[in-house]
Amino acid sequence: MHDPRVLLDPATDAVRKLARRGFHLDTTALEKLLSGRNAAIQRGDESRAESKRLASAVKGASPEERPALVERAREMKATITLADEEQKVLDAELQELLLGIPNLPADELPDGASDEDAEQVRTWGEPQHFDFTALDHVDLGEKLGILDLQRATKLSGPRFAVLKGKGAALERAIARFLLDVHTDRHGYTEWSVPALVTRATMTGTGQLPKFEQDLFRTEVADRELFLIPTAEVPLTNLHAKETLATEDLPLAYTAHTPCFRSEAGSYGRDTRGLIRVHEFSKVELVRFVEPERSRAELEVLVGHAEAVMQELGLAYRVVRLAAGDIGFSAEATYDIEVWLPSQNRYREISSISDFGTFQARRAGIRTKSKDGTRGFAATLNGSGLPIGRTLVAILEQGQQPDGSVKIPEALVPYTGFSELR
């Protein structure tokens, strides 16, 4: 969420920046709401001050002047109620307006609104071009007997996956490997967090109120909970409504959790296999940093995600998403795209974003420095990595002419086997 004052400050250049992502900011409406609300607060406060004066006057008043004072105090109460009601209404309207305004894309992002407009930053590894016909992960998985999509559909409907035997073991190995690297080498603290969270929690990171259709929602009696689409949600909200000491920053958190996505509006896209499913698991990285450092921290975070890609020996490229293609809460986003031989192109495997103070304002993640200066933290997060898509890449990039799959060296200590056949 934005600070309306900052948003209205010409120096912020919000109208132009938001236009880059196709959002029209109605500054007149915003200004009107803000000043109206502030005036109502002012009036309420003045009336309250008067009411307090009257109340203490009543105490020392003589029996003769008392009734008149009490009468005036009663009237003042009505004035207060009126101002408060007006403030409440305007405040709610302002809040609603602000919650719907996306974050400002950073100027360095390329123009455009689709993944086509992303700008390639660098590549790593050699995209494989086999001299045999590359199979996709579904064919490979089924032939190897580690993937069972029919039964997944039987259990839960389309867009679910069942892994079996070494497939399930590989999934577990990938998760453990990722967590170990990020905790031991990159200094992240591992958390185990709920996959069901409240509406307020979802609002803190920006999934709600605008994107309810993307989430799975549960309801038991009068209790409503949402299934997390990513561990970003619980991890970031761990510090909701808290004040962090700046000397404790940066905080680096990781968690391996299930992720649930309705995938509404992606009919027909990636219907085959593990790439786009309703439930998958992911190791997520989240950082809480000082706002001035957020863009530098984005590079650090990308580095952590790239490190595991390299460790796994997976060919990939890094792209900078276009201003109109980044997520609602983001200021800047890098995607890591892994090479998929069966599709003969790079596909997104990790998304790493800088949210500036946008999420912190919504969630109330404040900072306080030694000298007493207060502010909001900047938050960042990135996939490090999703297990399913990583498994897809390992299968496809590691496939051999005979249909077997070579497991990356780094994983062998975790799997206990070095090939699938």
Added chain:
RNA sequence: GGAAGCGUGGCAGAGCGGCCGAAUGCACUCGCCUUGAAAGCGAGAGUCCCGAAAGGGUCCGGGGGUUCGAAUCCCUCCGCUUCCGCCA
């Protein structure tokens, strides 16, 4: 799910309906003292909102009510603790 109790500042812990933004202790900040530290002494310090500022307002788990006036009384919700029930 049933019964009882409890929710006050970073922590601990007082608090008669007006003198309570709230005692006291610890922790914290700045002085003094000290070769240095500890102890001791003095001073200061909460949050959020409106305001250019002066200043004003808010906040004693959340919400509502009674009253001229509520941390203090009433209702309700939430959370925690203990006991019982159920349960992986």
